[in-house]
Amino acid sequence: MNLPHNFPLRPFALGLVTVAFSAILFGRAQAGGSHYFPPVADPLVKEECGSCHLAFAPSMLPASSWQRMMANLKDHFGDDASVEPAVAASITDYLVNNAGDTGGRRYGDKLLRGVSGANAPLRITELPKWVREHRKVPDWEWKHKEVRTRANCTACHVDAAKGYYDE
């Protein structure tokens, strides 16, 4: 290479390293972007859906799923989570409007890839993308007394309540 005699090689190399490193960070930040699901903002929904478990982000399921779930709170995964009809209607509105295939599409798009709204899946933890993302988590971790259920996002994703589900 014919570099000028006084070419500032050291600063140049440092600059290159910095740019490369930034690119990696930026790439990661973008990847993290698909792991962001805006948390529930409605106080009523937060209270009613967030007493027993994390108030799951509406963008994690399609609108049809939320409708199906809210239609049977009497048997909510084995628990009676029924609320007053007016409260249920208000919660349903919020979830449906911010679902992963309506208002929350830009957040739920990747998670819901390959999921048909017609099937109205009820468990976020059975979505193909969810299963793929968690395939490396060993069985003993799920059984750990601080985890116990796949619905306990915050046990591993410390910022899940804020909407961040990075590793």
Place this chain on the structure above:
Amino acid sequence: MNPLTLSHVLAAVLALSVSGAGIAGPREDQLVAYAAAAKAANPAFAGFSAARGKTLHTQSFGLGKPDTPACTSCHGNDPRGPGRTPAGKTVEAMALSVTPARYVDPAKVEKWFKRNCNEVLGRECSAQEKGDWLAFMVGQ
């Protein structure tokens, strides 16, 4: 006002002044309502008992869901300490001294009695049981 109603009101006022609650709020109103219902169900009812409430809270019934034989299954053994739901959510302490904002929304109190009594006892709680339990937690 007929004498019966008057005596009820007097009893309620007396109960409140004895319990040391300064002014009647929703919490006291709900206890008064539970007392009236308990009296209606059982004429021998002679007031709530925090001791009975404690037993209700700590006893293992095993009559509802297998996961929750007792109130303490989720609320923890110490009423002044936090509890945890099966899904890993922390439940603030039930003791009023630790969580003073509790028991001011009668509908919320009823909602949780209904759900939790069913989960632990396999049935709804009676007015007396609710009052006993509340009396225990308000005094904790």
